Amino acid sequence: MKGLGARLRRTLGEAGDASSAAAPTPEPPAPGLDLDGLARHARLQARMSRWAEANRDLPALEETVGGQARTTPHGDAWVVRRPHSAVSWHGERRLGALFERTCDHLAGLVGDARLEGFDPSKALFLDIEASGLDHGAGTLAFLIGLGYLDGDDVVVEQLLLREPNDEQAQLHLLVEALERHPFLVSFNGKSYDLTVLQSRLVLNRFYTSRECDLKLRPHLDLLHVSRNLYKGLWEDTRLGTLERRALGFERVDDIPGSLVPTCWYHWLRSGNPEPLAAVVEHNLYDVLSMVTLADRVAHDSDLGTGEAAERDAAAAVNLARLLLRRKDAEGAARVLEPLARSAVDAALAPVLAALAEARRRLGDAAGEREALERLVEASPRDLQGLTRLAMVLERARELDAALAVARRAHEVLPTSALGQRIARLEARLARAREG
């Protein structure tokens, strides 16, 4: 049998120039991109093609990315530590604002008892950049971005792998940080960041099946809260959108998340730290945005701030619905009452629908009826509103009115349930007349 290497090269082909083949390139610009978008794309392309230029003197990691090696019992880890003054701004929000806020209401809002007593100053904000987009054992977190309050500063500490063998040292620092901070905050960490990190901790023997608690820790996943609070307000609830819309922060020439793995591989192959620096910057913004997003979420969901009347209708309805789901009908009613006082128009319908539901749960039958009547006035073909109103009227024994409303609902959508209700009301009315 001949050498395996020779057979391999003959059968499967010689290697090309691996370093240039894998240089990151931006995806082609989307059709219909505006001038700004096209200019951004061109700048990104220029930046990336510079990374792949051959025969350059490559800058050092320290200069381009910053940071320094930190010694651990598992060897050295590369750490980029950047303190940001709590009075500095990220977009339209002050970084330190969150830490002046009480966040006691968040556990109830999220519906997770582990978050009782959530204290932002004891929280670790966490966001990773990984070598692949799935959860398999081969995907590693080459950059772990951590944010926390340290005195008067919000510190962003980024644990960077210079090469895969740094991982034990990197995870050692992560475990230390986890020990110092009882609460975790992430954006989509439940399904991504923590899944990847848990896998890495197992692979590097920090965890066994008996001791494997990363996903059991008190954890505020801002993606889920944001989805609940801001659904329908803007185009979507991705972090980039929330930054622009909720935080007033616009990134300049940021690297797209889909190119992050390629940047890491490019660094490994070429030794050029520039793509890595781009990812480090991207990750820094992620962490800072999480801090300010948490502040915005805490603010928007706090019923005690006395700013309830300033909420716009859609945000209020989202919050009220979330509170209803958490069985806090009183809270929901408090969010909605100030808005419901304004004049009836179509935009008010969702407010009135949610308010009717809140009042029903509070046992306020008259209030529920009032909200429903205004609801079908604001939105005459609202099937749910009509159906609910027919039920309320029937329970109040106003059979003629109930029948009229049920017929209106039946005109909107002739369901068999409504048909039965109408038949029953007609029979009750007939009996009432006979009796």
Add this chain to the structure above:
Amino acid sequence: MLLETRTLDDIIADLTGGREHGPQVTAHHVRPPRLPRFGAFPDDLHPVLQESLARLGIERPYAHQAQAIATVRAGKHLVLTTPTASGKTLCYNVPVLDRVLREPETRALYIFPTKALSQDQYSGLHALIEATGADIGTFTFDGDTPPDARRAVRDHGHVVITNPDMLHSGILPQHTKWLKLFENLRYVVIDELHTYRGIFGSHVANLLRRLRRICRFYGSDPQFICCSATIANPVELATRLTGVALDLVGESGAPTGEHHLVCYNPPVVNQQLGLRAGVLKTSHRLAADLITSGVSTIVFAGSRLQVEIILKYLREAVTKAHLPADLVQGYRGGYLPNHRRRIEAGLRDGSVRGVVATNALELGIDIGSLEACIIAGYPGSIASLWQQSGRAGRRHGKSLTVWIARSSAVDQYLVTHPDTLLGASPEHARIDSNNLFVLVDHMKCAAFELPFEPDEAFGDLSLKDTTEVLRYLESHGVLNESQGRFHWMERVFPATHVNLRGVPEENFVVIEVPQDRILAEVDFRSAHTTLHEHAIHNIDGLQYQVERLDYPNHKAFVRRVEPDYYTTAMTYSRVAVLDEEEVDHEGRLGLAHGEVLVTSKVTGFKKIRFHTGENVGYGEVTLPDLEMHTTACWFTMTSAVLEALPYDRATALDGLVGLSHALHTTATVALMCASGDLGRVVGDRSAGVSLPIEGGGVDGGRGRLEDFDPTVFLYDNMPGGVGLAGELHKRFPDVLARALGMLAGCGCGESGCPACLGPMTGYDGRARGAAVALGRLLLQEIRR
């Protein structure tokens, strides 16, 4: 009216007593009934388990079960080769559950080759666990497991039942989520071991290398318990697959009823052409006789097409006998799962009395006891033949298997040498765990799962070879080396690009128009021969014509038709030698083996009339070529050699094609492989020209035949090969001598016939003469 009721005994007597078929029966082997031999459960078996077994009516185990349980409890790896229905599952369920009852952390992994088998095994194991009343979790984990149930399987499954494909793409790459399983894995059960041969086996061997590597990481070292059909080398195969040394338990203590095996060679219908009555016709007549006499019968046919044809004929026959047509059902791989479950239930409750199947039923799915089994043509391996035969008489009582030989050379060789079947030399299952394609794919997956440590060898691959593959992958940017460790370095998930069944391409879907209804699925390679436009595609005994093949989207649109013909595709293949320098040449004729590229193409199709089998038309087919990188064994006849023969060039070439056919036949027997595992092409070495074989067209035209030195290629019909070509090169003198014996001793006399020369346009004796002359010349050359 007096109805003659015939029994199975009457039918056996008629078959073998000479009244109807006498001269056609070349062997009648009776296996006498065997009484059970019992052993005892170990005294210290967990009392709960002992009681549950008793409650299920199992007071004592058969001798082999007792022996197997003792072997496993002694901590040894085990391979078990007792026949179908001997109670193999108890051999592993008892020691596994015993351990789980004592140490609830214990985990076991059961691997079955198909999802259907997993489900079947799950029901059996579940019943035993229910009887214990203990809190033991058993789950199947496959593509059908809903995502929200997967977590429960990972955390609470004491016994996880899965298939190799799911282990490959769903468990090993996610092993950190399965740490409870891997930390506590004590047993790995691999059933139907013999199915893991050839390319599939080569994949599974690498899959198990990955599994053991991950177990080592978590500090576990599971025992392997393997079960196999009867093959010649179960221990060798199991060792190659698992990488561990195993003890064999082979002697069954289970009782069996009297079993008759009849080898049946259909009568010659065309003396001159050596053609025998069709195996399909013979099979369905015999099956109809059995079914209408009340004997439950299964018919195994070699291909989907044959299943459908026999099914059509059989339904006609039972309808004529005033029995419901759905008493007979088809059963094959392409049927959708719920269709298959319905048929299995019908067999169990008796509403189905006849089944026509491909080898999907060969594996151990429990369909209840059938009394008779008809095997229409040699199924390609002796193990398959015996497993199919085992479908008759799974329980006590008399049973019958009739094997009906085709006209084909291998069938004819075996039916006239029945000792080969009955004696103790069935086939050797062969795998090549170091097949380059397979190895490289799995080392990628392995590197994804865990970085390769410095000085880590992959399974039994040497450290040097392991390092060469790792360096190769590194040079392609797939891996990153840092301080001697190799890390995965691509963003893609490697397992999704590796298909264990050796068919990387997706199945085709068959859609009926105008209903827009999905009828069936067809694997990628079969689609080329069965779903080309104008093909008559048979499903469930009904005919459909392919109206349009949407090749890029893998969809075939068919319409229901009732033609009086079916279609059969014509294909041809070319072989190009990839690297002459790496070839081991021998002798003047350059007997060699090495790496080749095989290109196959479907050129057209023939229309064959039902019942008469006459050819009623042709059509053209335009489909992309299929390419395969593999290994071949070949020799070249130079023009000088050909010209020295007392034949014109065309006759000499016919002779060479005939010789290649004889070689192919004896090679499949000598190498104990299915005839489809070995491909045959006669052409030139640069793949410019190839000669027609088995109905294929001539590429390049007959006029170019003057231009080249013809080469006979026998190639391993699997990408990368499974070691057949090298083995053939080694045993070539023996194979050639047998081929000459076959040509010289064929029943056709001097003329030549399809059995000895393969299909040809005519048999006038000249081609046979040339074949024999060329063979002798070759033998002289080799022996020189």
